[in-house]
Amino acid sequence: MNEQQINQILNHTSEVLSCNECGTKIRYGDYDCPHCGNELDDQLREWAIELLTKLNKSNES
Ligand SMILES: [Zn+2]
Numbered sequence: 797m798n799e800q801q802i803n804q805i806l807n808h809t810s811e812v813l814s815c816n817e818c819g820t821k822i823r824y825g826d827y828d829c830p831h832c833g834n835e836l837d838d839q840l841r842e843w844a845i846e847l848l849t850k851l852n853k854s855n856e857s
Contacts (some may be wrong), residue, residue: 798854800854801851801854801855804847804850804851804854805847805851808843808846808847808850809824810824811843813836813839813840813843814839815829815831815832815834815836815839816834816838816839817829817832817834818831818832818834820832822836822839827840
């Protein structure tokens with residue numbers, strides 16, 4: 797874990813997710829949509845995968 801990776805994590809947590817049912821903006825830490833109640837498991841998984849991909853890329857360089 798280096799300084800660059802820590803920054804990537806912090807930047808990634810500030811990226812806004814949105815509900816794929818109604819488009820409501822989701823805050824990090826919400827597990828279902830505050831507007832329509834849609835479960836956000838898939839979005840959170842994608843978000844986590846993106847973050848891991850970024851971190852893996854920075855590990856290689
Ligand atoms: Zn929604």
